[in-house]
Amino acid sequence: MSVNLQINNFWIERNExxxxxxxxxxxxxxxxxxxxxxxxxxKSSLIKAILGWIPIEEGLIRxxxxxxxxxxxxxxxxxxxxxxxxxIKSILSVNENLRMYCxxxxxxxxNEALQQVNLELFDDTPAAQLSAGQKRRVALARLWLTxxxxxxxxxxxxxxxxxxxxxxxxxxxxxxESGGAVVITTHQxxxxxxxxxxxxxx
Amino acid sequence: MNYxxxxxxxxxxxxxxxxxxxxxxxxxxxxxxxxxxGVDPSKAxxxxxxxxxxxxxxxxxxxxxxxxxxxxxxxxxxxxxxxTSGLSLPYLVFLKVFVQxxxxxxxxxxxxxxxxxxxxxxxxxxxxxxxxxxLGTPALFFIGAIGSAxxxxxxxxxxxxxxxxxxxxxxxxxxxxxxxxAAQSGMSYSGQLAILAAISLTALVLSPLMAALSIKASMN
Ligand SMILES: Nc1ncnc2c1ncn2[C@@H]1O[C@H](COP(=O)(O)OP(=O)(O)O)[C@@H](O)[C@H]1O
Ligand SMILES: [Mg+2]
Numbered sequence: 001m002s003v004n005l006q007i008n009n010f011w012i013e014r015n016e017x018x019x020x021x022x023x024x025x026x027x028x029x030x031x032x033x034x035x036x037x038x039x040x041x042x043k044s045s046l047i048k049a050i051l052g053w054i055p056i057e058e059g060l061i062r063x064x065x066x067x068x069x070x071x072x073x074x075x076x077x078x079x080x081x082x083x084x085x086x087x088i089k090s091i092l093s094v095n096e097n098l099r100m101y102c103x104x105x106x107x108x109x110x111n112e113a114l115q116q117v118n119l120e121l122f123d124d125t126p127a128a129q130l131s132a133g134q135k136r137r138v139a140l141a142r143l144w145l146t147x148x149x150x151x152x153x154x155x156x157x158x159x160x161x162x163x164x165x166x167x168x169x170x171x172x173x174x175x176x177e178s179g180g181a182v183v184i185t186t187h188q189x190x191x192x193x194x195x196x197x198x199x200x201x202x
Numbered sequence: 203m204n205y206x207x208x209x210x211x212x213x214x215x216x217x218x219x220x221x222x223x224x225x226x227x228x229x230x231x232x233x234x235x236x237x238x239x240g241v242d243p244s245k246a247x248x249x250x251x252x253x254x255x256x257x258x259x260x261x262x263x264x265x266x267x268x269x270x271x272x273x274x275x276x277x278x279x280x281x282x283x284x285x286t287s288g289l290s291l292p293y294l295v296f297l298k299v300f301v302q303x304x305x306x307x308x309x310x311x312x313x314x315x316x317x318x319x320x321x322x323x324x325x326x327x328x329x330x331x332x333x334x335x336x337l338g339t340p341a342l343f344f345i346g347a348i349g350s351a352x353x354x355x356x357x358x359x360x361x362x363x364x365x366x367x368x369x370x371x372x373x374x375x376x377x378x379x380x381x382x383x384a385a386q387s388g389m390s391y392s393g394q395l396a397i398l399a400a401i402s403l404t405a406l407v408l409s410p411l412m413a414a415l416s417i418k419a420s421m422n
Binding site for chain 2: 048051053054055073076077079081083084085086087088089090091092096097099100101102103
């Protein structure tokens with residue numbers, strides 16, 4: 001498993017405000033990139049621009065050497081994105097939510113993942129009845145269930161308790177060790193991980 | 203996520219939210235009941251008007267059903283997941299609308315014989331009315347899906363959506379009621395049915411593409 005994502009000279013504007021200009025960085029297998037910046041600096045926007053649903057004014061993006069600026073499908077097939085609202089359907093149970101996102105996961109793997117995120121007792125609970133942190137854990141369980149080379153995690157630690165933070169850090173570490181790449185935005189200090197930082201300055 | 207698991211979760215969501223389906227059905231029944239109660243209960247009025255009454259009620263209840271079809275997906279972040287799933291967004295939209303159509307239209311067809319009878323609609327021609335509904339309502343759903351996608355990010359988009367969509371419903375209603383009236387007076391109605399089918403097919407092809415574009419546009 002090897003992967004290399006190159007962001008070259010990104011220029012992103014939103015509401016006529018420039019969020020970044022001439023921003024370049026790359027992520028390869030085993031690398032953790034942390035996007036840093038104040039609230040509203042454009043961290044989430046940068047991830048959305050990489051994934052291709054916010055337009056960029058200028059810039060080039062390559063995946064494993066191939067120019068994917070105009071068609072991000074190659075990247076989309078190879079990544080998991082978890083945003084501020086991670087797409088958990090409140091009317092479906094924890095199990096059904098995970099089955100929707102990871103239809104090929106086995107029953108054993110599913111239970112294992114639920115255990116990892118401390119939700120094994122909430123298997124059949126409708127997501128509407130979960131706390132914010134628990135909902136985030138449901139979304140995070142997907143990381144245990146699908147093998148994708150690049151993860152884009154937008155503030156994944158919000159609402160997580162200490163135990164959850166540790167579990168997620170460990171999972172990120174194992175993704176890196178198995179040759180994956182992770183892009184993360186967070187304000188939290190990272191205890192066990194040493195990321196390469198991309199700073200967004202106004 | 204794949205198309206099958208998406209379809210399954212859409213189905214589960216709609217089945218769990220029985221209330222929405224029941225509301226659309228109740229609305230349909232109430233609108234139809236209003237005519238004999240509020241205008242004129244005589245056969246002379248109701249029989250020729252029955253096609254129009256049924257179709258207006260259908261159009262209104264479909265509008266109700268599709269008005270906020272992506273609202274929740276927008277709020278809980280599902281739309282972002284659709285966009286980044288690598289799956290075809292138009293096809294996801296198509297599947298979603300198809301499930302909605304099924305869940306709304308089947309109960310409606312089940313109560314139709316009773317209501318048609320109440321409107322003195324000749325029972326021999328019930329198949330014509332059912333045909334117009336089967337051929338025409340997909341167009342209403344797919345056109346509605348565009349309006350719903352256009353207004354998905356607006357907090358109070360309902361009225362705007364009505365203004366956008368209702369004019370596009372008119373041709374469908376005209377041809378559908380035209381077919382029913384033709385059948386009632388013993389004329390051929392296959393032309394109108396063919397046009398209804400053509401409108402639905404066009405909507406079925408174009409609407410997922412346009413809805414996908416406007417969803418994508420409203421996400422940024
Ligand atoms: N949906 C949106 N529509 C228009 N502008 C937005 C939207 N979301 C964020 N912005 C603007 O884009 C800028 C960057 O936002 P964002 O990327 O969410 O910041 P961060 O994630 O770093 O806190 C902000 O100035 C914000 O006002
Ligand atoms: Mg953000």
